[in-house]
Amino acid sequence: MEIERKFLVDSDTWENYPKPHPELIMQGYLVNSPEITVRLRTKGDSGYLTIKGATKGISREEFEYKIPANDVGEMIKLFQSQVLTKRRYTMVYENKTWEIDVFEENLRGLILAEIELTSEDEKFTLPPFIKEEVSLNPQYYNSNLIQRC
DSSP, X not given: OEEEEEEEEOHHHHHTSOOXXXXXXXXXXXXXXXXXXXXXXXXXXXXXXXXXXXXXXXXEXXXXXEEOHHHHXXXXXXXXXXXEEEEEEEEEETTEEEEEEEEOGGGTTOEEEEEEOSSTTOOOOOOTTEEEEOTTOGGGSHHHHGGGO
8 A cells, every 4th residue: 555645846945955866767657547557667777567556545555566677668668658757866854755756858847755654644744845735636646747748
């Protein structure tokens, strides 16, 4: 079960915030519907196949499998014309891991932060670069953002 909250990031604060080196992520979807998504992703030198169920609040079923990155590239070429590209910064703030995605190409300027939780009511502290929560706004789901790529 994936329990995730998502936030818009203030670009000015983020620009001046100390951050680690990012990983390049490229992803496409073989199936992209409200009931199920099947995502192909390269992250650095690794490839992943991820299957996610329907979102219910901030939770959904998720299964992820490591596969050869070359296979991901070939499957995206064969089966998916739209590719979402972003740079991911993974960092710890107040003992919680945050993933900050800086989108590229047609989504340039969009920066989203995500935190995975162990329960929907888990407490955490927001980093100073957070602007507003968009967890329940489907416009900010990667499966919808790819339509703009």
